[in-house]
Amino acid sequence: MNHTNPTPFRFAPLRRASFRLSVTQAGQLPPDDGAEVAIAGRSNVGKSSTLNMLTERRALARVSRTPGRTQAINVFDLDPGQRLIDLPGYGYAKVPEALRRSWGPLLEQYLRRRSSLRALILVMDIRHPYGPHDADLIGFAAGCGRPVHVLLNKADKLSRGAALQEMARLRRMPELQGVAMQLFSAQTGQGLDELHQLIAGWLAPGEQKETPTSAGVNNEPSKGGEDS
Template sequence: MNFRKVQFLLSAYNIGQLPSPDHPDIAFAGRSNVGKSSLINRLVDRTSLVKTSSKPGKTQSLNYFLVDERLYLVDLPGYGFARVSRQIRQSWQGLISEYVATRATLACVVVIIDLRHELKALDRELIDWLRHLGTTFLPVYTKADKLTRNAQRKNAAALDAGLTISAEERILFSATTGQGCDELRQRLTTLVGDQATLDP
């Protein structure tokens, strides 16, 4: 699978707007401003396919991207302290909940967590909920470039303990340096049963 062969498909504001389940979905979830857009851009080797913003709550829909005519990448609205009204936050949460619980072709939820900070309750609650649903998830600890290697190991171990996972079950990632990007591509393509490739 060639992750460079990617295009924006659509923005869905309700379940009825989702594309036909012709391909597996890989969804990306994380707190507002955790670096979700930067991670996806690095994954597909683009600089601005997904718009980044310093303003939390910019993503208000399920944004679909088609990769190599075989895979959907789905950018979910950020959760946490977005500067939007409570009513809008609740509508997003309802949309995400319905999507994750009912999308039969959802292969994995990539849960993006900031490696620099201790585990947040909302991140733990999301992981627990995905476990309850039996939904495959992959924690990715991002912004690794902001820490030394020793600090990366120490903070990752603390997050692992908080999520009750092993080091093999997550990825350390940096959108700036590309750390963990190849591993993420391989993990995702393994999940959807294909071979990842990137043209030189």
């Protein structure tokens, strides 16, 4: 009997992502209509690599050896009325203090007032997850009624068992109760099907369809990214 791998689910508009603009003030954002998903994370957790893997565009978001390079809100258009938002990386000490102070009001206004924002994807390095800045962002987003989905990136750097144990430990933390999370790797594509399915549900719920890989977002990683 032949066993074939299920066809991976891909939300096609992500492949059509194109850079629109960078903004440093809330008033510069596009009109607040349609639907958008934002991606946030500490500096050096692989946020730019995650964007590139997600859109299958190797250079959509520039990957820098210098953490904290994303210093504005970057807007990417998908299909009409759909956007992907890259929020500034935070927590890197070498970013000038004046610039760090300017991010706070900008992110606060964005998370509090943006009616088209459907969800916030928070990228963490599974080897060093959940720092004080992550806690602040999750708490603030929850206070604004924003769904948060945590990507435990770089899961390929751990064994499968160790990665699952770390995710289980995080889920037991009282402050993370009810926060969705999954294992992910921007290098191998582990967890990519699940993430595409989620984004499809947020941006185009009427177009979402069931696929063999759509279940178990909060459970085990996709087989393609497991360590042997």
